[in-house]
Amino acid sequence: MRDLCLLSVGEMLGGMAAGEFTSQDLTQACLARMAALEPQIHAFLFIDADGAVNAARAADARRAAWRMGDDSLPPLLGLPIAVKDVLMVQGMPCTCGSKILEGFIAPYTATPVQRLLDAGVVIVGKTNTDEFAMGSSTENSAYGPTRNPWNTAHVPGGSSGGSAAAVAARMVPAALGTDTGGSVRQPASFCGVSGIKPSYGRVSRYGLVAYGSSLDSVGVLARSAEDAALVFQHMAGQDAMDATSSDLQVPSYTASLPQNLSGLRIGVPKEYFIDGMQPAVEQRVREAIAQMEALGAQVAEISLPYTSYAVPVYYLIAPAEASANLARFDGIRYGPRETGENLLDVYHHTRGGCFGSEVKRRIMLGTYALSAGYYDAYYGQAQKVRTLMKRDYDKAFEIVDVIAAPVAPTTALRFGQHTDDPLAMYLEDVFTLPANLAGVPGLAFPVGFDTAGLPVGMQLMAKPFNEALLFQTARVFQAQTDWHRRMPEQGG
Amino acid sequence: MTNVNTYEPVIGLEVHAELLTRSKMFCACPVVDSTRAQPNTAVCPICAGMPGTLPVVNRQAVAYAIKVGLALGCRINPTSIFERKNYFYPDLPKGYQISQYQHPLAESGSLQILTCAGARRVRINRVHMEEDAGKLVHLQDDGGAAYSLVDLNRAGLPLLEIVTEPDLHSLEEMKAYAAELRAVLRVLGVNSGDMEKGVIRFEANISIRPAGSAVLGKRVEIKNLNSFRTMERAVAHEIERQTHLLQTGGIVEQETRSFDEATGETRVMRSKEDAHDYRYFPEPDLPPLVVGEDWVAEVRETLPELPSARIMRLVEQYGLDLPQAQQLAESYPVADFFEQTCSMTAMPGRTLANWITDSYFAWMNERGRLFAEGRTTPQMLAGLMDAVRTGRVNRATAQSVLFRMLDSGVDAEELIRSQGLEQVSDHDEIVAVIRAVIGEHTTEYERYRVGKVELAHWFFGQVMKRTGGKANPAMVRELLQQELEK
Ligand SMILES: [Zn+2]
Numbered sequence: 007m008r009d010l011c012l013l014s015v016g017e018m019l020g021g022m023a024a025g026e027f028t029s030q031d032l033t034q035a036c037l038a039r040m041a042a043l044e045p046q047i048h049a050f051l052f053i054d055a056d057g058a059v060n061a062a063r064a065a066d067a068r069r070a071a072w073r074m075g076d077d078s079l080p081p082l083l084g085l086p087i088a089v090k091d092v093l094m095v096q097g098m099p100c101t102c103g104s105k106i107l108e109g110f111i112a113p114y115t116a117t118p119v120q121r122l123l124d125a126g127v128v129i130v131g132k133t134n135t136d137e138f139a140m141g142s143s144t145e146n147s148a149y150g151p152t153r154n155p156w157n158t159a160h161v162p163g164g165s166s167g168g169s170a171a172a173v174a175a176r177m178v179p180a181a182l183g184t185d186t187g188g189s190v191r192q193p194a195s196f197c198g199v200s201g202i203k204p205s206y207g208r209v210s211r212y213g214l215v216a217y218g219s220s221l222d223s224v225g226v227l228a229r230s231a232e233d234a235a236l237v238f239q240h241m242a243g244q245d246a247m248d249a250t251s252s253d254l255q256v257p258s259y260t261a262s263l264p265q266n267l268s269g270l271r272i273g274v275p276k277e278y279f280i281d282g283m284q285p286a287v288e289q290r291v292r293e294a295i296a297q298m299e300a301l302g303a304q305v306a307e308i309s310l311p312y313t314s315y316a317v318p319v320y321y322l323i324a325p326a327e328a329s330a331n332l333a334r335f336d337g338i339r340y341g342p343r344e345t346g347e348n349l350l351d352v353y354h355h356t357r358g359g360c361f362g363s364e365v366k367r368r369i370m371l372g373t374y375a376l377s378a379g380y381y382d383a384y385y386g387q388a389q390k391v392r393t394l395m396k397r398d399y400d401k402a403f404e405i406v407d408v409i410a411a412p413v414a415p416t417t418a419l420r421f422g423q424h425t426d427d428p429l430a431m432y433l434e435d436v437f438t439l440p441a442n443l444a445g446v447p448g449l450a451f452p453v454g455f456d457t458a459g460l461p462v463g464m465q466l467m468a469k470p471f472n473e474a475l476l477f478q479t480a481r482v483f484q485a486q487t488d489w490h491r492r493m494p495e496q497g498g
Numbered sequence: 499m500t501n502v503n504t505y506e507p508v509i510g511l512e513v514h515a516e517l518l519t520r521s522k523m524f525c526a527c528p529v530v531d532s533t534r535a536q537p538n539t540a541v542c543p544i545c546a547g548m549p550g551t552l553p554v555v556n557r558q559a560v561a562y563a564i565k566v567g568l569a570l571g572c573r574i575n576p577t578s579i580f581e582r583k584n585y586f587y588p589d590l591p592k593g594y595q596i597s598q599y600q601h602p603l604a605e606s607g608s609l610q611i612l613t614c615a616g617a618r619r620v621r622i623n624r625v626h627m628e629e630d631a632g633k634l635v636h637l638q639d640d641g642g643a644a645y646s647l648v649d650l651n652r653a654g655l656p657l658l659e660i661v662t663e664p665d666l667h668s669l670e671e672m673k674a675y676a677a678e679l680r681a682v683l684r685v686l687g688v689n690s691g692d693m694e695k696g697v698i699r700f701e702a703n704i705s706i707r708p709a710g711s712a713v714l715g716k717r718v719e720i721k722n723l724n725s726f727r728t729m730e731r732a733v734a735h736e737i738e739r740q741t742h743l744l745q746t747g748g749i750v751e752q753e754t755r756s757f758d759e760a761t762g763e764t765r766v767m768r769s770k771e772d773a774h775d776y777r778y779f780p781e782p783d784l785p786p787l788v789v790g791e792d793w794v795a796e797v798r799e800t801l802p803e804l805p806s807a808r809i810m811r812l813v814e815q816y817g818l819d820l821p822q823a824q825q826l827a828e829s830y831p832v833a834d835f836f837e838q839t840c841s842m843t844a845m846p847g848r849t850l851a852n853w854i855t856d857s858y859f860a861w862m863n864e865r866g867r868l869f870a871e872g873r874t875t876p877q878m879l880a881g882l883m884d885a886v887r888t889g890r891v892n893r894a895t896a897q898s899v900l901f902r903m904l905d906s907g908v909d910a911e912e913l914i915r916s917q918g919l920e921q922v923s924d925h926d927e928i929v930a931v932i933r934a935v936i937g938e939h940t941t942e943y944e945r946y947r948v949g950k951v952e953l954a955h956w957f958f959g960q961v962m963k964r965t966g967g968k969a970n971p972a973m974v975r976e977l978l979q980q981e982l983e984k
Contacts, residue, residue: 094550107549114543116550215549219782249554249784327782330582333593334547338648353586376584376777385779 010035011176012493015085015233018179022069022084029069029084033062033128036086040130040177049152049162049172051091052099053131058086061128080126082240088181090169091132092139093119093224094213102215103135103147103165106335106360108342116213117248118182118224118241125240133168133181137362138332139189139217141165142434143419146364151421154197155494156460160418163193169227170197174494180228180237186218187320188413188438190225191450195413195463198452200480200490201227202234203438205470206445207252210245216331218324221442230490231451231480235259238473252471259477267482268302273406277313278437283415286456291412291464294453298410298483308402308409312395316439317432319395322375322388323443329372332365367428392443399444399467408479409467412437413450417460441467449476452489461489505744507737508714509666510703513679515658515689516630516696517562523629523656524553524596530651532633533695537649545654547591552783555580559627559656560603562688564789564797566658567604567625569682569804574794578603578626580781585774588648589632597659599778602626603787609682610806611674612820617806620675621663630655658688664703664714669734676700676726681805685830693725700729706740706750715740716750720757720764732757736764808833816840816847825855832869835876842880845887853883857897861904873907874900882910890914891921892971923970925977928961931969932981935960946982954982 010032013021021027037055044050065084072079089095092102094112101107115123123129136146144152144167152167154160155175162171166183170193173181183190185203194201202225209224216222224241228234242256274295279288299305337343337356344355361369375384402409414434424431441448450465468475484490519529525544544551567574579601582594607622632653634646660679666672680698683689690697700723705715720736723729735757740750754773755764768774803811805827812823812833826833836854840847862869882903886896891914899913906913922928935957936943946953961974 100549102549110549113548212552213550216783247554248552250552250782326779329777330584330592330594330779333584333586334549334591336586336588336593338588339546339591340548349588373777376779378775378777381777381779 011039011179013179014230015179015228015236018085019082019236029062029065029086029128030059032084033058033086033130036130036178039175040172043155043175043177046158047153047155047171047175047177048150049133049168049175049177050088050131051101051103051134051147051149051168054098054129057098058128058130062086065126065128080124082122082237083126084128085126085180085237086128086130086178087122087237088130088133088169088172088178089119090166090181090183091135092184092215092217093182094215095119095129095132098129098132100132100215101149102139103137103144103149104335104361104365105148106337106341106357108360110340114213116224117210117245119213121241121243122182122237127237130178133166133172135168136165136189137365138215138328139165139184139186140328140364140368142188142192142431143421143424144168145421146362148362154418154460156198156418157458160420160460161196161423163196163414163418165189165193166201166227167193167196170194170199170201173197173199173227173229176229176493180226180233182241183225183227184214184217185223185225185438185442185448186221186324187442188435190223190227191413191438191441191448191463191465192435194227194450195452195465196418196461198461198463198489198492198494199227199229200231200234200449200451200484201225202231202238202473202476203441203448203450204238204242204473205252205447206442207250208447208471208473209241210243210248210251212245212247216327218327218442219331220327221320221324223442230484231449231477232260232484234449235477235481238477242473254471257474259474261474261478263478263481263485265482266302267298267479270298270303270408270479271406272298272303272305273308273402273409274305275308275310275313275402275409275411277310278411280415280436283412284417284456286454287412287414287416287462290454290456290462291410294464294483295410297487298479301482301486305410306406308406310395310398310402310409310440312391312398313436313440315391315395316443317436319388319391319443320435320439321371321432322384323392325368325372326375326385326388327372329369329376332361332369335360364428395440396444399440399446403469407468408475411465411467413463413465414438417456417458417462437465441465446470447473447476449473449480451480451484452492453487454489455492461492504709505706505741506667506709506711507733507740508664508705508707509672509733510664511662511666511672511675512701512703513660513676514699514701515566515660515683516698517559517656517658517688518690519556519558519562519656521556521558522654523556523559523627524654527654529655531695532649532652532655535651537635537647538651541650541653545591546650547593553596553781555784555787556656560787560789561793561797562656562686563603563625563627563658564794565686565801566660566683566688567607568794568798568801569686570604570607570609570622570625570660572604572607572622572625574604574789575601576789576791577601578787578789580627580784580787581778582781583628583776583778585776587631588646589634589650589653591632591650591653595629595631596781596784597628597778598626601786603789609675609678611671611678612806612809613668613670613674620665620671623661623663625658625660628657628659629653630657664705669730669737672702672733673726673730676729678806681828685802685805696724699724702729702733702736704733704736704740706737706744716752718750718752718764719754721754721767722756728757728759731762732764735762739764802830812836816851818848818851822848822851822855826851829869835869835879838876839879839883842877843883843887845880845883850883853879853900857900858904861901864901865905872904874903878903878909885910885914889921889923889970892967892969895921895967921970922965922968923973925973928965928969928973928977929981931961931964932957932974932978935964936981943982954978957982
């Protein structure tokens with residue numbers, strides 16, 4: 007019997023449709039693999055084995071009852087997926103990797119998750135994350151880090167490290183992640199999988215526990231751009247519950263592919279190749295760009311001059327928004343509540359005791375940036391620079407169709423490499439932050455390995471709401487390469 | 499005793515008014531009467547501040563806010579911005595209140611008030627939208643330990659904050675402004691005006707300066723004033739306190755105070771140093787609120803005549819005196835009823851207004867009913883008025899006809915005819931009755947003749963009694979005089 011876990015999303019859906027196997031077979035295979043690998047990887051904070059099997063059984067029953075002439079079956083019927091633990095799934099815990107939501111059961115379901123449930127998916131569990139998605143390694147999870155399936159001495163990246171590791175280890179074919187400053191793309195890069203960070207407003211944020219509201223996005227991690235597109239197709243689109251979601255039509259992300267990339271104008275920003283970056287990263291990315299050129303693309307160097315401001319701008323805006331977003335965790339209505347002599351004590355003990363140090367650091371940073379007398383110098387100034395960064399991208403997209411760049415300056419870090427140096431950790435995000443600040447979509451996918459055998463990722467960015475071009479370009483590339491088919495030994 | 503005349507108070511009011519929309523400001527929960535509903539029965543994940551939820555602006559609340567802005571003569575900003583006002587309190591589920599700050603919906607208006615000194619306009623600085631907080635109930639357990647419960651029914655209700663310039667210079671002006679604003683909100687149909695339910699709440703900014711000075715003194719803010727009476731007492735006390743301070747060489751500190759109902763005094767809540775830093779910033783979950791000219795024009799169409807304008811018009815158009823006009827315009831259905839009736843009868847407006855404010859209101863009092871429960875149409879009242887005016891019924895009869903009309907909904911004409919209430923104005927018939935009465939009371943007649951002239955009243959009463967009150971009183975008076983003098 008072949009290992010169902012190794013199939014692509016398309017093969018899984020096709021196999022179920024053809025009656026070769028059932029959703030129960032598939033779901034059981036995923037659960038078995040999770041059970042085998044979780045002790046080393048720890049990708050999940052919650053596994054809903056019973057719920058998943060019941061949902062798979064219901065999906066199978068629905069498929070069996072289908073007759074010619076009935077409404078067509080949901081497009082993802084019976085497909086097992088995982089959901090990052092910052093998205094609400096009614097009835098399941100939602101901890102956001104934090105002690106302050108220990109024991110919290112989601113009272114409703116996030117819109118993108120609900121849309122996938124309506125499309126037929128089976129949710130196997132909730133994946134690990136840096137606390138409130140603040141971090142780039144999952145080391146900030148209050149429930150212990152996730153390990154990189156390629157080498158468990160290394161981090162999987164973050165904050166969607168649980169989702170990236172689960173996909174890389176073939177525990178699930180696809181998992182939802184969120185990306186506020188690179189939290190889908192960077193772990194995708196570290197774990198050798200493909201991850202889409204959509205344009206701001208493309209996917210509803212309703213039910214995503216907010217970190218930086220003007221930057222947050224919900225995306226998908228999968229083994230290939232095509233797998234990601236198959237799932238992403240059913241999450242995108244306007245939502246009446248999210249006033250910032252766009253009313254633009256959702257195109258097909260899995261339309262038939264051109265043979266090559268002829269006519270595609272690729273811009274390579276010089277600011278994304280910096281001193282001190284790992285040589286293997288630059289080499290693999292440049293090789294991938296050369297390969298795209300060989301596939302017919304026109305490649306030109308471009309400049310995004312404001313790139314160097316991304317770190318300071320991001321670390322003012324995101325913490326400022328977070329300082330307000332996390333105010334609701336006060337122990338009054340849900341979550342643990344510490345005791346105190348008076349109300350202020352209760353707040354201090356609850357928040358002081360239940361938030362981790364990185365979360366507290368960002369809350370304080372953001373509170374300071376918004377304080378009377380400092381607002382203009384920090385938050386106000388950061389918003390102005392953000393506008394200039396957006397203009398950088400607008401200008402670039404007048405002359406190129408996509409921007410190609412590394413996802414991170416390095417491959418996956420070792421555990422503890424930067425835990426004592428938050429600033430060094432923040433600099434790891436330098437290539438992923440600009441897309442969030444500018445609101446443009448980004449797609450990360452593997453383009454090779456470093457000398458230690460760790461995956462190297464590249465990202466493509468496009469104009470807002472042109473995810474279709476990103477999927478198409480990466481699919482053409484992946485049709486000609488097999489980096490995305492490599493899998494870690496852990497998963498072998 | 500201090501001499502308060504040497505100082506002049508400068509008062510600005512911030513009025514928080516709940517909007518009578520169907521649903522809350524940012525979610526689909528119904529707006530319920532939070533003084534009566536079971537606690538936490540109109541609550542959803544959004545207004546409970548559950549993680550991951552997002553606000554969506556209630557269009558009806560915006561329309562109401564535009565309406566108020568227009569009624570107050572404000573400029574409606576084509577783009578306004580919601581911001582987060584950050585502070586911790588258990589009745590504030592998100593840890594911030596969504597409000598407007600730097601770019602409010604409406605700015606620079608005014609409201610006309612009437613005081614003894616005449617009419618004047620109070621400048622309005624701004625009108626902005628925000629959401630209400632929940633309610634805390636403070637209790638004690640059996641052991642006497644204090645605890646608090648949170649009710650979120652009110653959390654997320656749409657609120658309007660209406661802020662004046664420091665334009666009010668006496669308690670009278672302040673009261674007139676508050677009452678006029680309440681009347682405007684009621685007439686616009688955006689607020690019930692039920693003060694006891696807390697749907698309108700006040701905050702007052704008070705400073706004192708030497709009379710005639712243009713310089714503003716240090717400002718003291720008094721929060722949580724939930725009735726006209728409380729506001730008046732608090733502000734009166736605060737004026738007195740500041741005046742006394744200045745007259746005794748003290749200094750007024752800029753601070754926030756609260757009013758203690760029991761002692762009738764204001765108390766420091768927060769000094770200037772302890773003032774909250776609310777760390778306002780634009781709400782990233784809501785795009786800028788864009789209000790196009792079309793929308794403003796559409797709302798403008800629905801604007802009713804405002805109370806002060808209507809009062810002035812009632813005075814001018816119908817010759818009413820001011821208190822009459824104010825009494826009618828207190829409730830627009832009453833004023834509408836008056837105007838409609840007036841258009842159907844030749845009865846002078848002043849007289850008709852008295853029939854409504856005296857007799858109709860007397861019926862309401864006597865029967866314990868509301869105005870709308872009277873079963874009389876304007877046409878029916880106009881019919882009765884014509885009968886009075888032409889002398890077909892006398893005043894006293896008409897009053898009882900009105901009561902029956904309000905009770906039954908039967909036409910005045912019908913009641914007069916079927917019950918034989920028509921006024922007797924026949925000369926011979928009245929003379930016959932008078933002669934009969936005199937004939938039966940020869941003793942009284944003799945006493946009258948020898949100088950007891952006040953007996954004329956007694957004879958008048960006897961004649962009216964015998965005609966069942968229907969005789970034309972003026973004719974009776976005249977003919978009785980003639981007969982007694984014969
Ligand atoms: Zn609600």
